[in-house]
Amino acid sequence: MNDHSLLHYFESIADQRDIWKDKNKYYWKDIETFCASLIPEHASVLEIGCGTGDQLAAFKTKKKIGIDFCPQMIGIAQKKHPEMDFRVMTAEDLYFDQKFDYIVLTNIIGYLNDIQAVFSNLKRISIPSTRIIVIYFNFLWQPLLQLGEISGLRMKQPVQNWLSRVEIKNLLYLAGFDAFKEGARMLFPINMPYVSRILNLYFAKLPLIRKLCLTNYVIAKPLIQELSELSETMYPVSVVIPVRNESGNIESAIQRTPRMGSYTELIFIEGNSTDDSWEKIQEMAAKYRDTHSIRIARQNGKGKGDAVRMGFEMAIGDILMILDADLTVPPEDLPKFYDAIVSGKGEFINGSRLVYNMDARAMRFLNLLANKFFSLMFTWLLDQRFKDTLCGTKVLYKSDYERIKAGRYFFGEFDPFGDFDLIFGASKLNLKIVEVPIRYRERVYGSTNINRFKHGLLLLRMCLFASTKIKFI
Numbered sequence: 001m002n003d004h005s006l007l008h009y010f011e012s013i014a015d016q017r018d019i020w021k022d023k024n025k026y027y028w029k030d031i032e033t034f035c036a037s038l039i040p041e042h043a044s045v046l047e048i049g050c051g052t053g054d055q056l057a058a059f060k061t062k063k064k065i066g067i068d069f070c071p072q073m074i075g076i077a078q079k080k081h082p083e084m085d086f087r088v089m090t091a092e093d094l095y096f097d098q099k100f101d102y103i104v105l106t107n108i109i110g111y112l113n114d115i116q117a118v119f120s121n122l123k124r125i126s127i128p129s130t131r132i133i134v135i136y137f138n139f140l141w142q143p144l145l146q147l148g149e150i151s152g153l154r155m156k157q158p159v160q161n162w163l164s165r166v167e168i169k170n171l172l173y174l175a176g177f178d179a180f181k182e183g184a185r186m187l188f189p190i191n192m193p194y195v196s197r198i199l200n201l202y203f204a205k206l207p208l209i210r211k212l213c214l215t216n217y218v219i220a221k222p223l224i225q226e227l228s229e230l231s232e233t234m235y236p237v238s239v240v241i242p243v244r245n246e247s248g249n250i251e252s253a254i255q256r257t258p259r260m261g262s263y264t265e266l267i268f269i270e271g272n273s274t275d276d277s278w279e280k281i282q283e284m285a286a287k288y289r290d291t292h293s294i295r296i297a298r299q300n301g302k303g304k305g306d307a308v309r310m311g312f313e314m315a316i317g318d319i320l321m322i323l324d325a326d327l328t329v330p331p332e333d334l335p336k337f338y339d340a341i342v343s344g345k346g347e348f349i350n351g352s353r354l355v356y357n358m359d360a361r362a363m364r365f366l367n368l369l370a371n372k373f374f375s376l377m378f379t380w381l382l383d384q385r386f387k388d389t390l391c392g393t394k395v396l397y398k399s400d401y402e403r404i405k406a407g408r409y410f411f412g413e414f415d416p417f418g419d420f421d422l423i424f425g426a427s428k429l430n431l432k433i434v435e436v437p438i439r440y441r442e443r444v445y446g447s448t449n450i451n452r453f454k455h456g457l458l459l460l461r462m463c464l465f466a467s468t469k470i471k472f473i
Contacts, residue, residue, distance in 0.1 A: 005158070006111060006158060007069060007070060009158050010069075010070040010072070010073060011070055011071075011072050013155065014052075014070060014072035014073050014075075014076060015072070015076075016155065017051060017052055017073065017076070017155075018052055018054075018076070020154070020155040021052075021054070023153075024153075024154065024189070026189065026190065026191035026196065027186065027189040027214075028054070028055075030185065030186055030200070030215075031055065031106060031135065031215065032054065032055050032058035033058070033473065034185060034217075034473065035055060035058070035059065035104060035106070035133065035135070036058050036059050036060060037473055038102075038131075038133060038219070038430060039059055039060070039061055039102050039104075040061070040101075040403070040407065040428075040429065041060045041061050041062075042061065042403075043061050043063070043101035043102050044061070044063040044064070044098070044099075044100045044101045044102070045059055045061055045063065045064040045065070045100060045101065045102045045103075045104065046064075046065050046066075046067070046096075046100040046102070046103045046104070046125065047064070047065070047066045047067070047103075047104045047105075047106070048067055048091050048103065048104070048105045048108065048118075049067075049068055049091065049105060049106065049107075049108035049111075050066030050067060050068050050073075050074075050077060050086065051068060051073050051077070052073055052076045052077045052080060053066055053076075053077030053078075053080055053081045053084060053086060054080070055104075055106060056081075056084065057080075057081050057084065064084065064085070065085045065086075065087065065096075065100075066084065066085070066086045066087070067086070067087050067088070067089040067091075067094075068086070068088065068089075069088065069089065069090040069091070070088075071088050074086045074087065074088050091105075091108070091112060091118045091121070092112075092113075092114070092117060092118055092121065093121075094121050094122075094124065094125055096125050098125070099125050099126060099127050099130065100125055100126070100130060101127075101129065101130060101131065102130070102131050102132075102133060103122055103125070103126070103130065103131075103132050103133070104133045104135075105132075105133070105134050105135065106135040107135060107136060107137060109134060109136055109161070109163065109168070110136065110137070110160030110161045110162065110163070111158070111160050111161075112161075115161070115163075115168075115171050116171050116174050116175050117175075119132075119171055119172055119174075119175030119176075119177060120175040120176065122175070122177075123175070123176050123177075123222065126222050127222075128221075128222055128344065129221070129347075130221065130222060131219055131220070131221060131430050132172070132177055132218075132219070132220040132221070133217065133218075133219055134168060134172070134217065134218045134219075134220070135215060135216070135217045136163065136168065136215075136216055136217075137162070137214060137215065137216070138184070138212070138213060138214055138215070138216050139162040139163065139164055140211075140212065141214050142162050145157075165182060165216055165218065168218055169182070169218060169220075172218065172220045173223075176222060176223050177220040177221065177222060177223060178220055178221050178222070178223050178224070178432070179218045179219070179220040180219065180220065180221060180384065180432045181218070181219040181383050181384055181430065181432075182216070182217065182218045182219070182383060183210075183216070183217055183383040184204070184210045184211065184213035184215060184216050184217070185200070185204055185205075185210075185213055185215050185217075186200055186204060186213050186214045186215045187199045187200050187203055187204035187209070187210075187212060187213050187214070188200055188204075189214050201472050202472070205380075205471055205472065207380065219430055221432055224343055224344030224345055234261045234262035235261045235262065235317070235318040235319050235342060236261055236262050236263035236264075236265075236316065236317040236318055236319070237260045237261045237263065237264045237265070237317045237318075237319045237321060237338065238265050238267060238311075238312075238314075238315030238316060238317030238319070238320055238321065238398075239257055239264065239265070239266050239267065239321045239322075239323050239334065240267045240269065240307075240308055240311030240312060240315065240320065240321065240322050240323070241253055241266060241267065241268050241269070241311075241322075241323050241324075241325050242269050242271070242304045242307035242308055242311070242322075242324070242325060243268055243269065243270045243271070243273065243277050243281065243307075243325045244270070244271055244272055244273050244277065244304075244307075244325075245273045245274060245275045245277060246273075246277055246325035246326060247273075247275045247276050247277045247279075247280040249325050249326060249327050250268070250277070250280045250281055250284045250325070251280075251284050251287075252327060253266070253268075253323065253325060253327060253331060254266060254284055254288050254292055254294065256327070256330070256331040256332060257323065257331040257334065258331070258332060258334060258335055260319075260334065260335055260338045261317075261318075261319065261338065261342075263293070263317070264293065264317075265293040265294070265295060265315070265316065265317060266292060266293065266294045266295070267294075267295050267296070267297075267311045267314055267315060268281045268285070268294070268295075268296045268297075268325075269296075269297055269298075269299055269307040269308075269310050269311045270296070270297075270298050270299070271298065271299035271301070271302065271303075271306070271307050272299075272302060278298060281296050282296065295314060297310060297311075297314065303417065303418075304392075304417050304418050305417050305418030305419075305421060306418075307418075308322055308418040309405075309418065312398070312401055315398060317398065318397060318398055318399075319338065319341060319342075319395065319396075319397060319398070320395065320396055320397070320398050320401055321334060321337060321338075321393070321394075321395045322392055322393055322394050322395075322418075323392075323393060324392035324393065327441070328440055328441050329351055329353070329391065329392065329393045329438050329440065329441075330438065330439065330441060333351075333393075333436070333438045333439075334393075336436050336438075337349045337351070337393065337395040337436055338395070340395075340434055340436055341395055341396070341397070345434055346431075346432050346433060346434025347396065347397070347400060347426070347431040347432045347433075348394070348395075348396045348400070348422070348423075348426040348431045348432070348433045348434070349394065349395040349396070349433075349434055349435075349436055350386070350388070350389075350391060350393075350394055350423070350433060350434070350435045350436070351388065351391035351392070351393035351394070351435070351436055351437075351438050352387040352388040352391060352435040352436065352437045352438065353388050353391050353438060353440035354372070354375070354387050354388045374386075374389045374390060374463070375387050375388055375389055377463055378423065378463075380471075381463065381466065381467055381470055381471050382423070382424075382427040382433075382470065384427065384432075384433050385435075386433075386435070387435050387437075388435065389419065389420070389423060390417075390419055391419075391438070392419070393438070394419070394422055394423075396422070396426065396431070400426070400429065400431060401422075403425075403429055404421075404422065404425030404426065404428075404429065405425075407425060407428060407429070408421070408425065410428060410469065411424050411425070411428075411465075411466060411469060420462050420463075420466070424466050424469075424470070427470065428470070
């Protein structure tokens with residue numbers, strides 16, 4: 001169908017659009033709720049193909065614009081939501097004097113004559129941190145949706161393209177975007193008390209079954225520049241080292257941590273040690289004060305998570321790193337994390353100990369099983385692949401950490417380790433998470449502070465709680 005015919009179709013059904021949406025409000029309400037959960041309140045949003053504006057109105061953010069190529073649709077949207085900004089504009093001819101944090105396209109790509117060209121146009125209104133959210137019908141549902149039109153359960157639709165997830169991700173890539181997160185929802189789009197809730201909230205989230213869902217989505221970000229193009233950009237780095245009973249590792253941590261970026265500072269946060277860790281930290285800070293930037297503090301609270309947060313508050317670097325004081329993750333590997341984040345390959349860099357063979361006594365067998373279990377759970381929970389969620393080494397920009405901190409109320413401060421707090425927060429912000437494989441070494445001093453059963457149960461409880469905030473919505 002050409003553009004003129006398509007416009008004529010939408011003009012003819014504009015007055016009926018909300019009537020049909022009301023007949024299928026269970027489906028549309030789910031889309032609105034889901035999109036609203038993806039977009040932070042501070043973000044600026046553009047919805048392309050906004051129709052009569054209800055989905056855009058559901059977003060909690062105040063900075064939002066909706067466009068549609070059908071003047072009748074925009075007219076209705078303006079009457080329903082006069083406080084909002086709606087404009088007549090085509091996806092092929094975007095003209096704005098601003099850029100957006102989020103750009104949303106819901107169920108419109110099937111009507112576009114040149115999807116790649118539209119995706120390419122989005123680069124003009126994007127910044128490196130922009131997120132593109134593409135929501136579309138699963139092509140497996142084409143026969144059922146057509147049957148719904150014939151039976152009068154669904155408004156008749158013009159001929160459209162039916163694309164698979166692989167095809168959409170490829171078109172985004174060709175247009176200069178990295179589709180890093182994807183998922184599905186809505187197994188049963190008709191509201192039947194109890195039945196629909198059970199099917200859509202629980203069964204639709206299960207592996208294999210979710211491939212049958214009606215709604216698919218992809219989240220993408222602008223593709224990275226090559227590292228060589230960014231070689232002139234040097235960021236100051238803060239390496240936070242939480243310490244509890246690690247006296248014998250302090251000097252090695254200082255000696256072995258490479259200098260990165262324009263400036264590297266080491267921040268030792270000691271908490272509740274029963275050995276002489278605090279005295280050793282003070283001694284080493286004095287010994288190396290002429291050659292290294294070292295700052296030290298003792299935490300008032302308890303737990304690694306509290307120590308990390310205290311260190312991050314002290315940090316002056318643009319890039320924040322966590323290095324466990326047991327040095328089982330070699331400090332010499334930190335430049336790999338630095339390169340990964342400054343090159344744009346990722347925005348939250350997580351270490352992975354489960355790729356290379358590790359030292360024989362580096363990780364106990366039950367710990368290894370727990371790590372593999374949590375990696376599978378997080379891959380399923382967050383719709384991004386995780387190999388190792390519990391590696392202590394994590395790297396992110398301080399600006400992103402500030403956003404995670406501002407949104408911490410969403411999950412609550414329940415994580416004594418700090419790992420899940422950061423991962424859940426990064427996922428909520430739709431940061432691209434990348435793992436850097438490292439060789440996990442056996443500790444040479446002291447013993448682990450982890451209680452595998454007590455802490456394992458706590459981690460499981462945190463995952464179950466987070467699933468109600470992320471997955472089962």
